[in-house]
Amino acid sequence: MDLIFEQVLSGGQIFRDRNLLRHDYMPASLPHREEQIKRLGSVLAPALSKERVSNLFAYGKTGTGKTIVAKFVLDRLQKKARDYGRAVDTSYVNCRLAGTNYRVIADLCRGLGQDVPFTGLAVGELFDRLREALQSRGSAFLVVLDEIDALVKRSEDDSLLYELTRINERLDGGWIGVIGISNDLHFKDFLDPRVLSSLGEEELVFKPYTSDELYDILKGRAEQAFQPDVLNDGALRLCAALAAGEHGDARRALDLLRVAGEIGERSREKNVLECHVRMAQQKVEHDRVTEVLSSLPLHSRILLISVMNLESSRKESSVTGDVYEVYRELCGAAAIESLTQRRISGLLNELDIMGIINARVVSFGRYGRTKKIRLGVEPRVVSSAFGTDELVKGLLGHMPRGLTGQHVH
């Protein structure tokens, strides 16, 4: 028994230190992002001499290194600031995780050591407190707003950003510099021009990594993460290639490599091979889906089961109206009040975005315009994820009655 723990703790036959493959791990260098680091560094450098810096937007898809570059540069900057004895405060907020304007500003306040309640205050009041804190510290405050697009889209209201850009105007002493990070390249399009002109003073674009670049990144980390001679080069290349296919996502690549290693380890192999990578790909996807499913609220679950049952009972893909009918039926069977079709339409879109179903708008001309809907995951994964849900599991086998609204095409 001791030996097992010993092996796992020390990394075992396969790993030397698997933490290096986590995507929140900060490596000593970031290959293929030298240019962005330099640019960001030169934009932020004036902070060291107490000058205001330009605000900046960084664009790029997930896993292209935006977040880590921002953190990397801020880290370095703070170290330098300490050397020079300058006060530079930094704060990193993920807007999607924070969720609302309120919580973003509250986080910023806390970043300055200002304690604020996590709800209850008027947003304006929060801004006042932020301003006060800034004023009294009289420091440079560099703020990273990650996934900033999530915030603006959800609230359809960029007053937060607008207020942030204006905060410097009524301030002497301290100031705030904003680094906005967005996954969405068209983010700019629905932004107030006033905000854009002040926040988008500088732009930084992160292109997806190519397969070769991913290979370099993986190789650098793998050398320290794995025991020598364990990792097969073909497996490494496959990880890079698969992740490159997924819009050059380094996060995905690292996940694949780590999980492949874990699979190899569990099957007591001495090497990590291509087949392990392929298994890892399945597992990563499976885990992702299961996690999404298990956090689905009641009506989305019923809805998903409706789509699933409808699909298994006949061949063609379903449309919104049919799905809604089945959904009502299931609600009736479970004695749950059903939601309106408008709401269901919205829920369907949410499921689509999560990749659980595929929905696309089609027109049948005379016979109307609707969404064609197909299940995007394996039915057994859904069944097993909902198997523990007493409220819903009885609906899993419930076959829909004959439907009225079928059109012949």
Added chain:
DNA sequence: AATCCACAGGAAGCCCGGGAAC
């Protein structure tokens, strides 16, 4: 060219719970 289906999806507003301030 006009019609018309079966919805899509925007806008506004309601209701609720949670929490702060007074």
Added chain:
DNA sequence: GTTCCCGGGCTTCCTGTGGATT
């Protein structure tokens, strides 16, 4: 306690629309 604010989920009402059919 009362009053205010915020956000989330939802409904109601609405206008818009691609293309087969008339």
